[in-house]
Structure formats: structure tokens, C-alpha cells
Amino acid sequence: MLEIKNLFASAGDRQILKDLSLTVPTGEVHAIMGPNGAGKSTLSYILAGRDGYEVTGGEVLLDGEDILSLAPEDRAAKGMFLGFQYPVEIPGVPTTTFLRMALNAVRKARGERELDAIEFLRLLKTKTKLLGVTEDMLKRALNVGFSGGEKKRNEVLQMAILEPRLAVLDETDSGLDIDALRIVAEGCNALRSPERSMLIITHYQRLLNYIVPDRIHVLAQGAIQRSGGKELALELEEKGYAEFGGEAA
Amino acid sequence: MTTQDELLGQLVDEKYKYGFVTDIESEAAPKGMNEDIIRFISAKKEEPSWLLEWRLSAYRAWTQMHEPRWSKLDYPAIDYQDAHYYSAPKATEKLKSLDEVDPELLETYKKLGIPIREQELLAGVEPTVAVDAVFDSVSVATTFKKKLAEVGVIFCPISEAVREHPELVRKYLGSVVPVTDNFYATLNSAAFTDGSFVYIPKGVRCPMELSTYFRINAANTGQFERTLIIADAGSYVSYLEGCTAPKRDENQLHAAVVELVALDDAEIKYSTVQNWYPGDENGKGGIYNFVTKRGACRGRNSKISWTQVETGSAITWKYPSCILQGDNSVGEFYSVAIANNYQQADTGTKMIHIGRNTKSRIVSKGISAGHGQNTYRGLVRVLPRAEGARNYTQCDSLLIGSSCGAHTVPYIESRNPGATIEHEASTAKISDDQLFYCRQRGIPQEEAVSLIVNGFCREVMQQLPMEFAVEAQKLIGISLEGSVG
Numbered sequence: 001m002l003e004i005k006n007l008f009a010s011a012g013d014r015q016i017l018k019d020l021s022l023t024v025p026t027g028e029v030h031a032i033m034g035p036n037g038a039g040k041s042t043l044s045y046i047l048a049g050r051d052g053y054e055v056t057g058g059e060v061l062l063d064g065e066d067i068l069s070l071a072p073e074d075r076a077a078k079g080m081f082l083g084f085q086y087p088v089e090i091p092g093v094p095t096t097t098f099l100r101m102a103l104n105a106v107r108k109a110r111g112e113r114e115l116d117a118i119e120f121l122r123l124l125k126t127k128t129k130l131l132g133v134t135e136d137m138l139k140r141a142l143n144v145g146f147s148g149g150e151k152k153r154n155e156v157l158q159m160a161i162l163e164p165r166l167a168v169l170d171e172t173d174s175g176l177d178i179d180a181l182r183i184v185a186e187g188c189n190a191l192r193s194p195e196r197s198m199l200i201i202t203h204y205q206r207l208l209n210y211i212v213p214d215r216i217h218v219l220a221q222g223a224i225q226r227s228g229g230k231e232l233a234l235e236l237e238e239k240g241y242a243e244f245g246g247e248a249a
Numbered sequence: 250m251t252t253q254d255e256l257l258g259q260l261v262d263e264k265y266k267y268g269f270v271t272d273i274e275s276e277a278a279p280k281g282m283n284e285d286i287i288r289f290i291s292a293k294k295e296e297p298s299w300l301l302e303w304r305l306s307a308y309r310a311w312t313q314m315h316e317p318r319w320s321k322l323d324y325p326a327i328d329y330q331d332a333h334y335y336s337a338p339k340a341t342e343k344l345k346s347l348d349e350v351d352p353e354l355l356e357t358y359k360k361l362g363i364p365i366r367e368q369e370l371l372a373g374v375e376p377t378v379a380v381d382a383v384f385d386s387v388s389v390a391t392t393f394k395k396k397l398a399e400v401g402v403i404f405c406p407i408s409e410a411v412r413e414h415p416e417l418v419r420k421y422l423g424s425v426v427p428v429t430d431n432f433y434a435t436l437n438s439a440a441f442t443d444g445s446f447v448y449i450p451k452g453v454r455c456p457m458e459l460s461t462y463f464r465i466n467a468a469n470t471g472q473f474e475r476t477l478i479i480a481d482a483g484s485y486v487s488y489l490e491g492c493t494a495p496k497r498d499e500n501q502l503h504a505a506v507v508e509l510v511a512l513d514d515a516e517i518k519y520s521t522v523q524n525w526y527p528g529d530e531n532g533k534g535g536i537y538n539f540v541t542k543r544g545a546c547r548g549r550n551s552k553i554s555w556t557q558v559e560t561g562s563a564i565t566w567k568y569p570s571c572i573l574q575g576d577n578s579v580g581e582f583y584s585v586a587i588a589n590n591y592q593q594a595d596t597g598t599k600m601i602h603i604g605r606n607t608k609s610r611i612v613s614k615g616i617s618a619g620h621g622q623n624t625y626r627g628l629v630r631v632l633p634r635a636e637g638a639r640n641y642t643q644c645d646s647l648l649i650g651s652s653c654g655a656h657t658v659p660y661i662e663s664r665n666p667g668a669t670i671e672h673e674a675s676t677a678k679i680s681d682d683q684l685f686y687c688r689q690r691g692i693p694q695e696e697a698v699s700l701i702v703n704g705f706c707r708e709v710m711q712q713l714p715m716e717f718a719v720e721a722q723k724l725i726g727i728s729l730e731g732s733v734g
Contacts, residue, residue, distance in 0.1 A: 051685070072685060073694070091705065102687075103691075105690070105693065
């Protein structure tokens with residue numbers, strides 16, 4: 001379960017989050033929608049612990065534990081996963097190597113046994129089927145020369161392997177054509193679980209046709225302005241974000 | 250009035266004089282370099298007169314030479330008369346157990362995954378527990394020697410080769426790196442005390458990497474090593490020198506010479522992992538490493554491939570080169586050089602195309618961190634007769650932090666209009682985005698740096714013999730610890 005309580009945060013002189021509160025119970029999928037510049041990506045970075053932001057007030061609890069003082073890798077070990085809007089390229093590091101290293105780092109931090117190469121490949125095989133991730137993709141350097149769709153599938157694959165308690169997906173739909181979007185969404189849906197909270201950040205309603213959320217929240221001007229059921233997305237699609245002080249969707 | 254100290258000093262001096270002039274059994278020569286010292290070294294090694302003359306001619310030339318100052322290296326003047334050129338190999342007191350070894354050193358051994366017994370050998374622990382290990386290494390070495398002897402491969406200390414195979418040594422020693430080649434090589438020619446000799450007979454593929462055996466002996470490598478490897482027609486050998494384990498040495502100055510000769514259709518693969526003490530994080534101490542390495546592809550279709558992973562030393566001055574004399578011969582240079590803290594590396598290669606259709610390939614990966622300065626310096630020279638010569642050079646630099654430097658100095662000289670020469674260069678920084686991405690996936694910062702740097706070096710690391718590649722990868726991570734954040 002993710003609980004954000006009265007969160008204030010700034011980057012440099014700019015106050016970005018102003019008294020933001022939000023709860024995503026375990027087993028639920030919530031979506032955050034909002035105009036550009038509302039602080040959506042900032043929220044995801046703050047949850048994951050990226051440098052460059054200062055939290056000036058409030059708490060973020062993951063399964064009841066305050067994670068704000070933890071390093072990004074320690075948050076990952078607690079089960080925090082961020083699907084990036086722009087996945088990063090790491091030349092010379094095969095995707096498989098990266099995946100195994102990440103899983104074993106997390107397992108090690110949790111005091112679990114690390115997987116050897118054979119065990120890991122077996123696991124990887126079961127996870128790749130659904131996502132249409134090819135062996136060729138796994139051999140290539142991480143995200144280097146990947147198409148937009150391949151990059152996002154790779155993000156979902158990492159989520160499938162790391163099996164997080166909380167998955168935050170930042171604009172996972174950006175840069176995807178309709179077929180790629182469907183594959184990515186199916187991958188996410190397969191990872192819906194009573195053991196997991198998901199927070200989907202998106203500008204458009206489109207993705208929510210495929211991943212139907214339990215709740216939708218509107219983030220604008222640094223705080224949640226309104227919350228509602230899945231029908232809220234359609235309303236936003238129609239009216240835009242104007243009433244929340246943002247530009248039209 | 251004479252104080253006790255002065256008396257003691259005189260006594261010590263006298264002892265040295267005594268030992269030096271009349272007693273060949275003495276284990277050390279006094280400081281400094283002169284003809285007497287060379288005679289002393291040569292006598293200790295029971296060398297034939299031709300070799301003594303060879304050393305003396307080097308020494309006489311050396312006195313007329315000047316230290317090269319064209320590199321981008323900044324270090325205080327070296328007093329060559331203040332160094333020992335011959336001393337007993339193991340004067341240090343043996344430790345009782347690993348408990349007495351510097352914990353920092355042990356931590357590094359652990360990270361490298363070096364077995365306990367080998368750790369003891371490296372750290373110089375009294376072999377009470379390690380008797381087996383020593384025994385093992387001797388017996389392993391013997392087994393290796395037997396196996397090599399069966400196919401006629403000669404692999405022995407160079408001083409032994411001088412006695413047992415004088416015709417080969419005399420024919421090839423100094424034939425690739427001439428006595429007067431450069432200041433450091435000439436000093437080495439005068440003063441070398443140790444090193445290896447390898448001869449692979451015609452048509453023989455050396456049945457093992459000459460690395461494993463060498464590694465067992467690596468704890469005793471000297472200050473002025475001299476290595477000579479000859480691959481006769483149609484033969485193949487893979488040789489690995491060095492050690493991933495950090496080594497501390499009282500001798501600050503190191504000047505090795507390595508000569509390789511490949512005859513018709515022969516191939517030599519020479520890999521180095523060098524981790525000499527780089528000095529502390531403030532740039533105090535550390536080894537000065539001035540190395541001359543050169544291979545001659547004398548025969549048709551011969552090939553020489555250099556791979557180096559340079560993580561140690563305060564100063565690195567090193568340009569493993571290939572003289573591509575035989576038609577269709579191939580030269581390769583794969584390099585990873587790390588300069589962290591106040592380390593400085595000026596390293597690269599020379600590819601001299603003489604024969605027709607000669608090919609060379611250069612892949613250099615320089616990593617600079619802290620206040621480190623890393624320079625790639627490379628020469629590609631194509632002579633008029635080298636019809637159809639080809640070179641490909643790729644030269645990449647990676648910067649970590651904002652106080653370090655990367656420099657690329659390529660020299661290209663083509664005197665054959667038909668030659669094809671390609672040069673690609675890039676400079677990149679480890680980005681915050683990359684680090685954050687890795688950490689978000691649970692990979693701690695230092696491991697993330699190591700992962701990214703190893704990715705950057707992958708092309709070179711793949712050239713290393715398998716069993717060493719894994720250790721070298723870990724070594725790269727260790728060398729860059731503390732470089733970020």
C-alpha cells in the first residue's frame with residue numbers, strides 16, 4: 001500500500017508539490033491524470049528517490065514504512081518500481097545481464113538467495129513470452145537502438161521480473177502506436193495482483209481503455225484536485241483540464 | 250664527535266662496499282647505476298660475456314640520453330642514482346597470518362574473489378597454513394612444464410634462457426626494441442634482472458594459456474622485467490601477464506621491456522592486467538610505470554594482438570606497438586586505461602605498416618575519474634611499399650565527475666595513397682540518468698558505475714582470456730570506488 005500524506009516538494013526555488021495526499025491500497029490500480037507541468041513526473045521521481053528534489057514536508061509510506069530517507073536502491077529493495085517515460089540506454093550492457101543484476105541486487109538486499117545464470121534464464125523465459133520480447137532484444141545492449149515500443153516492453157518485463165509491491169508507471173503510453181500500446185497494457189494487466197499497488201501516470205485517457213483503473217485522480221497545481229471512478233477519465237477527455245487551471249487535454 | 254647514528258651509517262656503507270666489491274654472495278647492490286653495478290648484476294646471473302657487453306653498451310648509450318618529456322604526464326624529476334638496481338627478492342619479514350595483513354588489502358582480495366591461499370601468497374604470509382598452496386603451485390608448475398616440454402615449448406625465466414638457449418636469446422634479444430630505442434628501454438637493457446622467455450616451435454599451438462602459470466609466479470615480478478616471446482612459423486601462443494590483485498612495491502620506478510616476434514603464419518596474443526599501486530586518493534606515492542612493448546610481425550600472415558587493462562600505477566607511459574613487416578600481417582591493440590584520483594596515463598599504440606595488405610585495429614577505452622588525466626596517443630604509419638594497408642581506430646573516452654581530463658592525440662602518417670585509414674573518437678560522461686535508472690532497479694551506486702564502465706569497455710574485455718575477464722571486470726569496479734557521489 002502506498003500512502004502519500006501532505007507532501008510538499010520543490011526543485012530549486014520552484015515549489016512543485018503542494019500538500020499532495022493520496023492512498024493506493026494494495027491490490028488496486030490508480031491513475032493520475034493532469035495537465036503538462038502539473039508535477040506528475042516530479043511525483044514519480046520523488047517516490048523513487050531521485051536527486052534534485054527537496055521534500056519540505058509530509059510523508060510517503062510504503063506498506064506503512066516511511067521511505068523518504070531511503071536511497072533509490074533501498075526503495076527498490078522494499079518493492080518500489082518506476083517505469084520510466086524515457087528508459088535510459090546503457091551501451092555495452094546486454095539486457096539480460098542488466099535484468100539479472102537488478103533482480104539479484106534486490107534479492108540480496110532482501111536477504112534472499114541470488115539466482116545463478118541458469119535459474120535466471122529459466123525465469124526470464126516464462127516472463128518474456130507474454131510481452132513478445134525476443135531473444136535478440138535480450139542480447140542487445142540495454143535499450144540501445146530499441147524502438148519506442150521495445151523500450152516500453154522492456155520496462156514492463158523488468159517489472160514482471162522484479163515483482164514490485166508498488167509499480168509507478170510514468171507515461172508508459174507515450175510514443176507507442178496502438179499495437180505496441182495493447183501489448184504493453186496486456187503486460188501490465190497480467191501483473192495486476194492482490195499483492196500489488198499500481199499507480200499509472202498519464203496525460204491521455206487512451207491508456208486507461210486498456211488498463212482500467214479502480215480510481216482516477218487529477219493532479220494539477222501540485223496537488224490532487226479531484227478523485228473519482230474510471231468514468232472520470234472520459235469526462236476529462238471531453239472537458240480537458242481547464243477547470244483545474246491547466247491547458248486543454 | 251661521532252654519534253652512534255653516523256657510526257652505524259658508516260658501518261652500513263662499508264658493509265655494502267665490502268659486499269659489493271668482493272663478495273658475489275651479497276644480496277644487494279648499493280644505490281645508483283654505473284658500470285660496476287651492471288657487472289655485479291651480470292655476475293650474479295652468471296651471464297656470458299656477450300650479454301655483459303650488451304648491457305654495458307646499453308648503459309653507455311643511456312648516459313648520453315635524456316628522459317623523454319613529450320608525454321602529457323606531470324611528475325617530479327626522477328633521481329636515477331637514488332634507486333636500487335639489484336636487491337634480494339624477498340627481504341620483507343613474513344607475516345604470521347592473514348590477520349596481520351592490512352584489512353583494506355584483504356577487503357580488495359575478497360571483492361576480487363581470490364581464494365584464501367592465494368591471498369596468503371600475495372600478501373606474503375608465512376606459509377604455515379599455505380604449505381599446501383606453495384606445494385600445489387610448485388607441483389602445478391611442474392605439471393605445466395612437462396606438458397609444455399612434450400610439444401617443445403620453452404617457457405622459463407630469461408636468465409635461464411640465456412644459459413640454456415643462448416642461440417635463441419642472442420638472435421632475438423634487442424631485435425625488436427633496439428638497445429638504444431628510448432631512455433627507459435635502454436635503462437632496462439642495462440639493468441634488467443628478471444623476466445620470461447617463451448619459444449614456440451614451428452607449427453605448435455601452445456597447449457595452454459601461459460597465464461595461469463605466470464600468475465602463480467606473479468608475486469615476484471621485478472622492477473626491470475625483460476620478456477622475449479618468439480612464435481616460430483605456424484605457431485600460436487596466448488600469454489597473460491600481470492595480476493588483478495593490488496600489489497605494493499617499494500620500488501617506485503618500473504621500466505619493463507617486452508619483445509614479441511611472430512614468424513610466418515604465427516600468432517601471438519598478449520594480454521596484460523596491470524594493477525600496480527596507484528598512490529593514495531591524494532596522489533601520494535604510487536608506481537611510475539614506463540614500459541616499452543613492441544611486437545614484430547616478421548612473417549607473412551602473422552598476427553600480434555595486444556590487450557591491456559591498465560588500472561594501476563600513478564604514472565603510466567606505455568605504447569604496445571606492432572611492426573607489420575610481413576605481407577598480410579595483422580596488428581591489434583585493445584586497451585582499457587583507468588585514471589582515478591591523481592593517476593595519469595599516457596598510453597596508446599604504434600602500428601607501422603611496412604608489408605603489403607597489412608591490417609591494424611585499435612580500440613582504446615579511456616576512463617577518467619577524480620582528478621585523473623588520461624591520454625590516448627597513437628601512431629598509424631603507412632610506408633610506401635604497404636600497398637592495400639588498412640587501419641581502423643576507435644578511441645572512446647568516458648568521464649566521471651568534472652575534475653578529470655581525457656585527451657586524444659592521434660598521429661596518422663600515410664605514404665601510400667592506396668591505404669585506408671579510419672579514425673573514430675568519442676567522449677561521454679556517465680549521466681545522472683543512467684545512474685538513477687540502475688539504482689531504481691535496485692543496483693547500488695558503486696555497482697552501477699562498475700556496470701556502466703564495464704559496458705563501455707566491453708569490446709576490449711571480450712578479448713581477455715575467459716578466466717581473467719571476470720576478475721578484470723571486478724577490478725574495474727574496485728578501481729573506480731568512490732568516484733561518484
